[in-house]
Structures are given as C-alpha cells and as structure tokens.
Amino acid sequence: MLVFLFLVFAPLAASAARYWWLADDRGNWQTADRSSAGLLQPAAAHPDAMIRVFAARTVRWRGIFAVHSWIVVKEKNASAYTRYDYTAWGDPIRTNGFAPDGRWFGAGPETIVALEGERAEALIPKIRHVIETYKFRAYGDYSAWPGPNSNTFVQAALDSVPELRAVLPPTAIGKDFPYTGKWFGVSPSGTGVYASLAGFVGLKVGWIEGLEVNFFGAVLGVDFRRPALKLPGLGRFGMAAGV
Numbered sequence: 001m002l003v004f005l006f007l008v009f010a011p012l013a014a015s016a017a018r019y020w021w022l023a024d025d026r027g028n029w030q031t032a033d034r035s036s037a038g039l040l041q042p043a044a045a046h047p048d049a050m051i052r053v054f055a056a057r058t059v060r061w062r063g064i065f066a067v068h069s070w071i072v073v074k075e076k077n078a079s080a081y082t083r084y085d086y087t088a089w090g091d092p093i094r095t096n097g098f099a100p101d102g103r104w105f106g107a108g109p110e111t112i113v114a115l116e117g118e119r120a121e122a123l124i125p126k127i128r129h130v131i132e133t134y135k136f137r138a139y140g141d142y143s144a145w146p147g148p149n150s151n152t153f154v155q156a157a158l159d160s161v162p163e164l165r166a167v168l169p170p171t172a173i174g175k176d177f178p179y180t181g182k183w184f185g186v187s188p189s190g191t192g193v194y195a196s197l198a199g200f201v202g203l204k205v206g207w208i209e210g211l212e213v214n215f216f217g218a219v220l221g222v223d224f225r226r227p228a229l230k231l232p233g234l235g236r237f238g239m240a241a242g243v
C-alpha cells in the first residue's frame with residue numbers, strides 16, 4: 001500500500017512542482033491565449049473528411065492534475081471544422097466556441113486521435129449521434145470531479161467508435177466516470193474489462209487500454225501493447241499511444 005501511494009502521490013508532487021516552480025507562464029486565465037496552435041490546415045485546403053481529438057492542460061492549478069479534451073470533425077469537402085467542448089459554464093455542450101486547434105487558455109494542445117479519409121467519413125455520424133444524444137447536456141450537469149466533465153464527454157464519443165482503438169491520457173480525469181450507469185463491463189475498446197465505483201476508484205484491464213488503476217481520479221497504469229508508464233499528473237512515459 002505504501003508503494004502504491006508513493007507511485008500515486010510522488011508524480012502528483014512532481015507535477016505540482018512543475019506548475020509552481022518551473023514557470024507556468026500562461027498568465028491570467030481571463031486574458032490567456034486561445035488562438036490556433038497551427039495544428040490544422042484551413043478546412044478548405046483539406047477536402048478529406050477528418051476527425052481529431054485534442055487535449056491540453058486545464059486552467060490554473062487544476063492543470064497540475066488534469067487535461068481538458070475536445071473533439072473536432074469535418075465532413076468531406078466541408079468548408080469549416082466543427083469543434084465540440086463540454087464546459088462548466090452555460091449549456092455544457094459548446095459548439096465552435098473556440099478555434100478548432102486553439103490553445104486552452106494558454107496551454108498548447110496535443111493530438112490524441114487523428115483520422116482522415118473514408119474511415120473518418122464513416123465514423124463521423126457515430127460521433128455526432130453520441131454528441132446529439134448525450135445524457136448530461138443540461139445546465140448544471142457538468143462536474144469537474146469525478147465527472148461528468150469534458151473528458152467523460154470525449155470518452156463517450158470514443159466509446160462509440162471502438163475501431164479507433166483510441167485511449168485518452170491518464171491525465172484525462174473524468175474519463176472513467178460511468179456515464180452509462182454501469183459500474184462494470186467490457187472495456188471501451190472491447191479488448192478487456194473494467195470496474196468503477198462511481199468514478200472514484202476503479203480498475204481497467206485490456207489489450208488496448210493496458211492496466212489502469214483509478215484512485216480518486218488519479219490514473220496509475222502500464223501500457224503493454226505500446227510500452228509505457230501512465231502516471232498521475234505527469235501523464236504517459238514511453239511509446240506514444242498512437243493516433
């Protein structure tokens with residue numbers, strides 16, 4: 001138990017040190033940069049259908065622990081991207097509230113999922129259906145911890161397209177919130193199983209997900225397929241998860 005607690009809290013302490021002493025230079029969140037990070041071409045210059053999932057450190061001290069993730073889609077020959085966020089203010093599901101590849105209040109995004117062409121075109125309707133029918137869409141439904149939050153929302157969309165074999169980073173707190181109401185079952189990729197106690201504690205084992213222990217939102221785990229450690233606060237160390 002002591003070893004487990006060390007493996008949970010030591011990475012969180014290191015992440016806190018990075019935030020406080022290694023210069024979180026994002027400035028005041030109200031005036032922080034939300035412009036494009038240059039990860040996407042203009043939509044008109046890219047005729048193929050496209051799916052992207054981005055994640056960036058969330059606002060202020062919460063960035064020690066977590067990222068905010070969002071979804072971007074574009075149908076074939078569409079002249080614009082559509083970005084979906086799940087936020088704590090107003091109607092939770094926000095459409096095109098920010099630049100598709102914009103910095104999240106000063107934090108640069110990383111690409112979690114990238115898919116283009118015919119496969120993306122076939123999967124976009126599934127993603128849109130989940131967004132349009134998402135259960136937690138009323139004002140006040142958002143809960144930063146343990147969920148449902150932005151990462152719960154994105155995980156629900158990814159669960160609808162298991163063929164993507166996409167895994168959100170261990171810093172995506174809220175991804176393990178049981179939004180379907182089921183506290184155990186088959187893992188999102190269909191290659192394993194999970195158990196979750198209302199998102200507070202849980203266990204997930206699968207070929208795509210690897211081994212993940214959720215301890216009050218902090219995820220500690222190992223990826224065997226693409227060897228890497230998953231550490232609370234710090235994220236993934238090893239091979240990239242694949243996009």
